[in-house]
Amino acid sequence: xxxxxxxxxxxxGGLPERTAAPLGRLLAAEVRWVFRxxxxxxxxxxxxxxxxxxxxxxxxxxxxxxxxxxxxAGNGLVLPIASLTVALTLLLPLAVAMAAADAxxxxxxxxxxRGLLLAPVSRLRLVGVKAFGVLVxxxxxxxxxxxxxxxxxxxxxxxxxxxxxxxxxxxLGFGAGIARVALVAIWVVGQLAAVGAVALAVSSLTEHxxxxxxxxxxxxxxxxxxxxxxxxxxxxxxxxxxxxxxxxDALRDPIDLxxxxxSTLRALCYVAIGLGFTVWRMQRRDA
Amino acid sequence: MTALDVRExxxxxxxxxxxxxxRKVYGRTVAVEGIDLEVPTGSVLGMLGPNGSGKTTLIRMxxxxxxxxxxxxxxxxxxxxxxxASALPHVGALVEGPGFxxxxxxxxxLRRAAAAEPLLASERIPxxxxxxxxxxxxxxxxxxxxxxxxxxxxxRLGLAGALLVPRRLVVLDEPTxxxxxxxxxxxxxxxxxxxxxxSTVIVSSHLLAEVEATCTHVAVLQSGSLIAAGELGGxxxxxxxxxxxxxxxxESALVAVRGAGATAVPDTGxxxxxxxxxxxAAPEIVALLVRAGVAVHEARRRRPRLxxxxxxxxxxx
Numbered sequence: 001x002x003x004x005x006x007x008x009x010x011x012x013g014g015l016p017e018r019t020a021a022p023l024g025r026l027l028a029a030e031v032r033w034v035f036r037x038x039x040x041x042x043x044x045x046x047x048x049x050x051x052x053x054x055x056x057x058x059x060x061x062x063x064x065x066x067x068x069x070x071x072x073a074g075n076g077l078v079l080p081i082a083s084l085t086v087a088l089t090l091l092l093p094l095a096v097a098m099a100a101a102d103a104x105x106x107x108x109x110x111x112x113x114r115g116l117l118l119a120p121v122s123r124l125r126l127v128g129v130k131a132f133g134v135l136v137x138x139x140x141x142x143x144x145x146x147x148x149x150x151x152x153x154x155x156x157x158x159x160x161x162x163x164x165x166x167x168x169x170x171x172l173g174f175g176a177g178i179a180r181v182a183l184v185a186i187w188v189v190g191q192l193a194a195v196g197a198v199a200l201a202v203s204s205l206t207e208h209x210x211x212x213x214x215x216x217x218x219x220x221x222x223x224x225x226x227x228x229x230x231x232x233x234x235x236x237x238x239x240x241x242x243x244x245x246x247x248x249d250a251l252r253d254p255i256d257l258x259x260x261x262x263s264t265l266r267a268l269c270y271v272a273i274g275l276g277f278t279v280w281r282m283q284r285r286d287a
Numbered sequence: 288m289t290a291l292d293v294r295e296x297x298x299x300x301x302x303x304x305x306x307x308x309x310r311k312v313y314g315r316t317v318a319v320e321g322i323d324l325e326v327p328t329g330s331v332l333g334m335l336g337p338n339g340s341g342k343t344t345l346i347r348m349x350x351x352x353x354x355x356x357x358x359x360x361x362x363x364x365x366x367x368x369x370x371x372a373s374a375l376p377h378v379g380a381l382v383e384g385p386g387f388x389x390x391x392x393x394x395x396x397l398r399r400a401a402a403a404e405p406l407l408a409s410e411r412i413p414x415x416x417x418x419x420x421x422x423x424x425x426x427x428x429x430x431x432x433x434x435x436x437x438x439x440x441x442x443r444l445g446l447a448g449a450l451l452v453p454r455r456l457v458v459l460d461e462p463t464x465x466x467x468x469x470x471x472x473x474x475x476x477x478x479x480x481x482x483x484x485x486s487t488v489i490v491s492s493h494l495l496a497e498v499e500a501t502c503t504h505v506a507v508l509q510s511g512s513l514i515a516a517g518e519l520g521g522x523x524x525x526x527x528x529x530x531x532x533x534x535x536x537x538e539s540a541l542v543a544v545r546g547a548g549a550t551a552v553p554d555t556g557x558x559x560x561x562x563x564x565x566x567x568a569a570p571e572i573v574a575l576l577v578r579a580g581v582a583v584h585e586a587r588r589r590r591p592r593l594x595x596x597x598x599x600x601x602x603x604x
Contacts, residue, residue, distance in 0.1 A: 018405040019372050025409055029402035038390055111386020115448065118350060118382075119403035120375035286353045 020122065023129075030133040034099065040137060043095045044144050050091070051083040051149035055156040076156075077164040077177035078251060080149025081184045084142065085247040088188055092141055093195045093220055094213070099137040100199030101212035103130040104282075108207035114287045123282045131200060131275060138192035146185040150178070166253040180250045187247065187260050194240055194267035197274025204281040240270055300364035303328045303456050303487035304349050308358035311344050311511075318344040320511040321358065326489060326504070328455075331482050333498035333519070334491035335597055336508035342491040343383060345508070346460055349489075350380055363455060376405040377455040381462055385445025389434035393425055393444050396433055397451065406452045419447040424473055438465030446474065457481055459490045463497060475501050499593040509601050523590045530569050532576065533560040533585040543579035544572060562589065 034040055058079075084092075107113040116126060164177035172180070195216060202215045223241040226232055236242045243263025249256040304326040311319040319341040326332050336342050347353040349360050351368035360367040365374035387396040397416040401407050407415055420429045423443040428436070436444065442465050449457055459478075463471045471494070478501045481488050492498050498505065499519070506516040515522060534540050537553050540561050544551040549566020553559075563572055573586050591599075 017376075019376055021403050021405050021407075022409070025402050029399050033388070033391075033399055036391060036395070110388055111384060112388060113386075114352060114382060115386050115400055116403055117352065118375055118378070118380050119400070119405070120372050121403050122372055284354075286347075 019120075020125065021119065023125070026121065026125070026129050027132055030129050031136055034133045034137060037102065039098065043098065044140060047087065047091070047095070047141050047144045048148045050087050050145055051079055051152045052156070054083055054086070055079055055152045059156055075165045076153030077150065077172075077174075077181060079153035080146045080181045081247060081250060083145050083149045084184055084188050085245070087141075087145055088191060088244055088247065090220065092138070092145075092188065092192055093216060095141050096134060096138050096192045096196045097199040097213050097216035098209075099134045100130075100196050100203050100216075101209035103133055104200060104203035104278075105206050105212055106203075106209045108287065109209065117287045123285075124279060127200070127204075127275065127279050127282050131197070131278075134196040134200060135189075135193055138189050138196055142185045142188045142192070146181055150181060164251075167248065167251045168253040170253040172253065180255070183255075183260075184247050184250045187250075187264060190264045190267045191240070191244065194270035194274070197271040197278070199274075201274045201277040201281065204278045204285060237266070240266060243267075301328055302326065302361070303330070303363060304489065305361040306345065306349060306358065307360070309345065309348055309355050309360060310357040311341075311348060311353065312356045317511050319348065319355075322508075322511075322513045324506055324513060324516055326487060328487050329482075329485055330504045331478060331488040331490065331502045332504040332506060333502035334489060334506050334508065335493070335495065335498060336491075337601055338493075340508040341511040342508055343460055344511075346380075346382055346458055346489065346491065350378070350382065350458065351375070352382070374456075376452070378458065379449030379452065379454040379456075380458040380460075381445045381449045382458065382460045384461075384464065385441045385448070387433045387441070387444060387448075390432065392430045392432055393436065393440075393447075394420065394429040396444065397447060400448050401451050404452055415451050419450050420444075422450055422477065423447045424470075439467055439470050442466055443470065443473075446477065450477070453484075454481075454486055456487045456489070459488065461491055461493070463492060463494055471497060495592075495594045495597055505593070507597065507600050515600050519593070523593065523596060529562050529564040529589045530572060531556075531560060531562050531585075531587050531589045532573075532583055533558050534576070534581050534583055535559055536581045537561060539579060540576055540581045543576055543581060547572070547575055558584075560585075 104113065107116070117123070121129070164172040164174075164180065166172060198219070199212055199216050202212045203209075206212065220241060223239045226235055227239050227242050243259060243266060246259030246263050249259045302325050304324075306322050306324040309319055309322045309324075310317070322341075322345060324345075334342050334345070344353065348355045349362060349367065351360075351362070351371035354368060362371055363374040363377055365371055367374075387393075388399075391399070394416060397419060398412060401412045401416055417426075417429075420426050423446045425440060425443050425447060428440060433441070433444070442462065446459070446462060449459065459474075462474050466474065475497060478488050478490060482501075482503075490498070490502070502519055504517065505519050505522055507514050531554060532540060533554075537559050541551050541553065544561065544563055544566065547567055549563050549572065551561045551563045554562050566572065567575070569586070569588065573583060576583050
């Protein structure tokens, strides 16, 4: 209780006075905060189980059924791609929505959003920092599934030559197989960025994180239903989820990039709209 | 103290914060109704008012957290909210209670807040956080999770967050909420230190004794309107003052004074005596009493306590 406080900070030869903290420091603090959150770590741990469980299931069943998971049998490098595709339907979007819910609505609920704005972190920059944090979560989740998938595929399913048998019946070498896995992982992150941007937009509207989760979950289910109604075929190109089966295209030889490309383009549109709305809303939000 | 320079610092203005016709309406509720207020640089302004009188809304508008429905605000010479970013690095605030993450320790929470402070050099952050924690008496609990903090400890951590950087203006909204007497005393000490160092302090509180002990200026709000503002001493002098006469002859003193047209009541204090308000000036009353044969042991002017003034102002007499 004995520290005296000068009215103005003075030390000769310092930096010119700043009105914003360095961006790198803010981003680092955000990432540290994201990964200190117990639920982030638990979620990532659970994601690591997905490829392991699928691998065990395939080995126990010991026969190739139809579809992507059936193709995993005796074909280790297909496992990470199958795992990513399965997780993309619900679990990965949920994890990203959770991160986005905590990013703005959660901070508002804890009263910490006020602290950040008073520091000050400008409202535009805040959206950038928050979007970065959500993207890091999406990246980490996809990476966990891909890496554990490759390892589990090699160890549990195994393949004598470490090769990938494509859906077209040809075989790829280990390096080419890994490249296909990486491609799918990056594509998944792109789709998750779209979910994250929309979730951030919802997050900027509320201070109840649950509202964000419910909206994203409800939205995914609604998209799924709309996509399944034949009379609403024309709606297909507008629905984010309609391109989510394109992951399997990476397993064709030669690779079919049209589905991956168009769904990525669609995801970028969702990102632009979601982030645009978040910025617009945060400029006006009371904190 | 920090590795920073004042070459491009904001010019020091005479007024640390200014509200001009500030008005805020939520739906049909008028939270703040046309407030004009100037907070002189270097002053300690106590903001008083019953619950729901608009204190917090006024503070939030001054800090740019809420957009006013009408009117303008200025913080350290910068227009709010458009140019508030240039002023906020010099402003420490504890508004609407402390806001921290339960899964982080006090120290980690403060480090996160410090990372966003523009005036704090990166290498200074650990030291600044440690100093702020010690200053509010939380050094011993710094590495415990915020989840386990008591109400008072949370409040102290919020105060530490406002003191991470040497500030020109510190805004404390109900800083003594949930604090024990020692904590209240610590807050008073900190406000005194800030004042001595030349910082301006705006503190809203319902502990009138605290305000009276620490503030140089007072603003009283009721139902969203400013009903009194100014220097504490001036406001108290303007209030109903009186003359306290200590005497064993209470009855004859009352008769003598009332005969001269003054209002007098028996003093309810420890010693027998009367309290005289209105009527002739003090020397005449003393002379009158002496002539009437009343033994005057002591006569002194009485300034009303802030509590009485506040009651007079807010209860509409």
